[in-house]
Amino acid sequence: MMNSLKAWYRRERDKIRGLETFQKKVEYIWQYYYLWIIGIAFAVFMTGYMVYHYTTAIKENWFFITFTNTNADVGDHSDLWEGYVEYTGYDTTVKNVEFNNISYFDYAKGNAAGNEYYEMFVAHVEAGTLDAVTMGKESLEALGSTGRLMDLNDERCASIMEKYGDRLVYCEPADEDYGSDQVPVGIDVSDSILMSEYEIYSESCVLGIGSYAQHLDAVEEFLDYIFEEAE
Numbered sequence: 001m002m003n004s005l006k007a008w009y010r011r012e013r014d015k016i017r018g019l020e021t022f023q024k025k026v027e028y029i030w031q032y033y034y035l036w037i038i039g040i041a042f043a044v045f046m047t048g049y050m051v052y053h054y055t056t057a058i059k060e061n062w063f064f065i066t067f068t069n070t071n072a073d074v075g076d077h078s079d080l081w082e083g084y085v086e087y088t089g090y091d092t093t094v095k096n097v098e099f100n101n102i103s104y105f106d107y108a109k110g111n112a113a114g115n116e117y118y119e120m121f122v123a124h125v126e127a128g129t130l131d132a133v134t135m136g137k138e139s140l141e142a143l144g145s146t147g148r149l150m151d152l153n154d155e156r157c158a159s160i161m162e163k164y165g166d167r168l169v170y171c172e173p174a175d176e177d178y179g180s181d182q183v184p185v186g187i188d189v190s191d192s193i194l195m196s197e198y199e200i201y202s203e204s205c206v207l208g209i210g211s212y213a214q215h216l217d218a219v220e221e222f223l224d225y226i227f228e229e230a231e
Contacts, residue, residue, distance in 0.1 A: 144171030
């Protein structure tokens with residue numbers, strides 16, 4: 001194989017050297033190798049673009065929320081997203097505000113095992129990327145038993161509990177050693193604009209906070225926004 005390539009290379013080199021002018025050499029190379037030239041140029045361009053994108057992309061978030069199991073237009077740059085960004089004043093050229101509305105799994109129906117969306121959800125939770133998630137009441141109650149939603153009795157949730165403690169949704173404790181009392185893991189937001197204006201679910205809507213959420217102040221601002229806009 002290598003000998004054949006070497007022989008082909010020598011033939012082409014000698015053929016090009018035998019051409020009389022530089023212009024003819026260029027014309028020959030383009031005529032017979034233009035596809036290779038275009039392919040190599042494209043590969044170089046894409047490599048440069050990917051390197052640039054990776055080194056300059058914003059990697060930190062102001063807030064990251066996942067809206068599961070909905071076809072509603074509530075993703076990035078939707079009216080909901082625009083309203084929240086304006087409400088908070090977050091500069092999205094500095095950090096991201098991520099509204100993920102492409103996630104489909106329902107722990108209550110037992111269809112999470114092996115589900116790529118659920119695995120992605122778990123990865124975001126474990127990495128501390130996910131701040132909040134919304135889903136129907138039964139689904140969130142079931143998800144809470146996995147331990148991937150924050151216990152709202154956590155002292156870091158004190159301000160949220162003071163405002164929204166009358167809206168709690170509970171689940172069985174994830175660990176028997178934790179006790180037998182039910183744990184508050186969600187806030188019922190069924191009467192917020194998520195339902196009245198955007199109709200993201202048909203029956204109920206509950207917001208949970210990721211176990212390792214880093215931006216609880218942003219979660220509180222989101223709750224304030226969706227209820228104030230509903231008034």
